[in-house]
Amino acid sequence: MEQIKIFTPATIANVSCGFDVLGLALDTVGDEMIIKKVAKKGVTITKIIGxxxxxxTHKNVAGVAALALLSETNCEFGFEIEIIKNIKPGSGIGSSAASSAGAVWAINEILGKPFNTTDLVRFAMEGERLATGVPHADNVAPALFGGFTLVRSYQPLDIISIHTPNELFATVIHPQIEVKTSDAREILKTTVSLKDAIKQWGNVGGLISGLYTEDYDLIGRSLEDYIIEPIRSILIPAFDTVKQQSLKAGALGCGISGSGPSIFALSKGEETAKKVADAMKMVYEKVGIDYDIHVSKINKKGIKIL
Amino acid sequence: MEQIKIFTPATIANVSCGFDVLGLALDTVGDEMIIKKVAKKGVTITKIIGxxxxxxTHKNVAGVAALALLSETNCEFGFEIEIIKNIKPGSGIGSSAASSAGAVWAINEILGKPFNTTDLVRFAMEGERLATGVPHADNVAPALFGGFTLVRSYQPLDIISIHTPNELFATVIHPQIEVKTSDAREILKTTVSLKDAIKQWGNVGGLISGLYTEDYDLIGRSLEDYIIEPIRSILIPAFDTVKQQSLKAGALGCGISGSGPSIFALSKGEETAKKVADAMKMVYEKVGIDYDIHVSKINKKGIKIL
Known part of the structure; x- marks a missing residue:
């Protein structure tokens, strides 16, 4: 294989209760990348469209992630990367993760899969380190594994692929303002009350259980965030109204996608997810905020060859 | 039905990472209770053996729980309760929960099951309120539902029954000292670091996932407690050594049962669980501490008619 063209998905990290550990991959929202094997060693980013x-290379998340992978090989050739960027940086749906994950996934394919998926997460995290200062895995893991993923631990890195029900759809609205992950991290408190922490891990347990048993109602009840959302939501225009209207339109739950400003909702079935999209749009149209909106099935496969 | 004799199980609450939310029921450790329908209204505790x-009635957890149930009925008769108490109070394996849960379960049977299991948890929690000052559900829930249970939320009460793998066995050692739940609660901090909280809910997610997929290794990796165990373990003699030796003997994980002083370990298979028991015993024999020890399959059924 000399060249590969891939779709690399947008992702929703945190998923309300699972701050820094849970994530999921989208199916119809993502970047395309063309990765080409070339004689010249190293990694060259040839083009970024969009x-x-x-x-x-060293300032590009895909480049840095690719170099992290290559540093553990004795590769006698190099790679050129072209990125067709559909995900807006700073939107909160894993723009940097899509590029980082896509680069290492494609190179691993071309090399004949010397690395397992958890290794790829580890390399892609170096892209995240460049993008946000923190080598977090909650976006790159679902991009690489597909479906819902749990980052159980970083030391050692332990990624769990969680069963994902078929009828689960996400609606994501991106108000056209930028919230930097690093800023969204800075406003968080370093301590939380034990009482809230208990509620939070109760919900993590409930969400994981609901995913395995395909209990949509339980999934919905568990999509509550007592710790991060009350703080971060103040950075997002009309968050409370968007959430309220999404739930009213039938969403199972609604919260901040990653560090925002995108807001996501999960629904049972595409029809409801579209109704939720209409409800979300209406809120931003009323207050006059520009937005992008996406409705997507949860992507169980992750990155795909095009 | 005029009279019922039941086995009501001991339970392990918290299960390392799941402080205040997770619990499991034991199979061969528990109390027996005889509940009799009588003409005289109200609840009488006739005998406690052991x-x-x-x-x-108002000072006995079974009495208080039974009255909580009856207050939501128009029952024209009453009940006599006899308790054969095998679980030592203050041992950390749900002594009060067994009595509270047993009383309400048996009365519900005699009344023709007007209440569902979550209702029974709610009534049994009144017994826990009497015993510990806090109406917690993490012992009464597994006693009533069997297997592993998750208390996802208290407001509203939401108990989730979690799939429990067949080969999971518990070993429990009870050093003969008393740690009151109320004391064990008082030494806890009211805040935790966000960093530790994230690790904890990562492990809750990992444990629940491991239970559904019967991934014993993942169950073991997830049995880590960053928040409660470092504080409470100082109340338990030789805790670190017991834990170390249990893991060395093949246990998947080891931690404090409820608020202690009992220490539990989970193992795959009865043979390993027995080896773990031997390893635990050895530690307390060396330091000269009296103990009770139990090896039990996880009880998927909960309370049983004898």
Whole structure:
């Protein structure tokens, strides 16, 4: 294999109760990447279409992730990467993760799969380190594994692929303001009350249980965030109204996607997910905020060859 | 039905990572109770064999739980309760929960099951309120539902029955010292670091996932407690050594049962669970501490008619 063209998905991290540990992959929202094997060693970013992002390998998340992978090989050749960027950076649906994960996944394919998926997460995390200062895995893991994933532990890295019910759809609205992950992290408190922490891990347990048993109602009841959402939601215009209207339109639950500003909702079935999209749009149209909106099945496969 | 004799199980609450939310029921450790329908209204505790506990209905956890149930009926008769107490109060394996849960379960049977299991948890929690000052559900829930249970939420009460793998066995050692639940609660901090909380809910997610997929290794990796165990274990003699030796003997994980002082370990298979028991015993024999020890399959059924 000399060249590969892939779809690499947008992802929703945290998923309300699972701050820093849970994530899921979207199916119809994502970037495309073309990765080509070339004689010249190293990694070159040849082109980025759709966004103004650095082409220098060391300043580009895909480049850095690819180099992390190659540093554990004796590869006698190199790679050129072209990125068709559909996910807006800073939107909160894993823009950097899609590029980082896509690069390492494609190179691993071309090399004949010397690395397992958890290894790929580890390499892709280096892209996240460049993007946010923190090598977090909650976006790159679902991009690489597909479906819902749990980052159980970082030391050692332990990623669990969680059963994902078929009828689960996500609606994501992206108000056109930028919230940097690093800023969204800074406003968080470093301590939480034990009482809230208990509620939170009760909900993590409930959500995971609901996913395995395909109990949509339990999934919905568990999509509550007592710790992060009350703080971060103040950075997002009309968050409470969007959430309220989404639930009213039939969403199982609604919360902040990653560090925002995108807001996601999960629904049972595409029809409801579309109704939720209409309800979300209405809120931002009323207050006059520009937005992008997506409705997507949960992507069980992750990155795909095109 | 005029009279019922039941086995009501001992339970392990918290299960390392799941403080205040997770619990499991034991199969061969528990109390027996005889509940008799009588003409006289109200609840009378007629006899308690094996332990010196109050017979006055309002001072007895079984009595209080039974009254909580009856207050939601128009019952024209009453009940006599006899308790054969095998679980030592203050041992940390749900002594009060067994009595509270047993009383309400048996009365519900005699009444023709007007209440569902979550209702029974709610009534039994009143017994826990009497015993510990806190109406917690993490022992009464597994006693009533069997297997592993998750208390996802208290407001509203939401108990989730979690799939329990067949080959899971518990070993429990009870050093003969008393740790009161109320004391064990008082030493806890009211805040925790966000960093530790994240690790904890990662493990809750991992444990629940491991239970559904019967991934014993993942169950073991998830049995880590970053928040409660470091504080409470100082109340338990030789805790670190017991834990270390249990893991060395093949246990998947080891931690404090409820608020202690009992220490539990989970193992795959009875043979390993027995080896773990030998390893635990050895530690307390060396330091000269009296103990009770139990090896039990996880009880998927909960309370049983004898």
């Amino acid at each position: 966004q103004n992002l650095p082409l220098e | 332990q010196n506990l109050p017979l006055e």
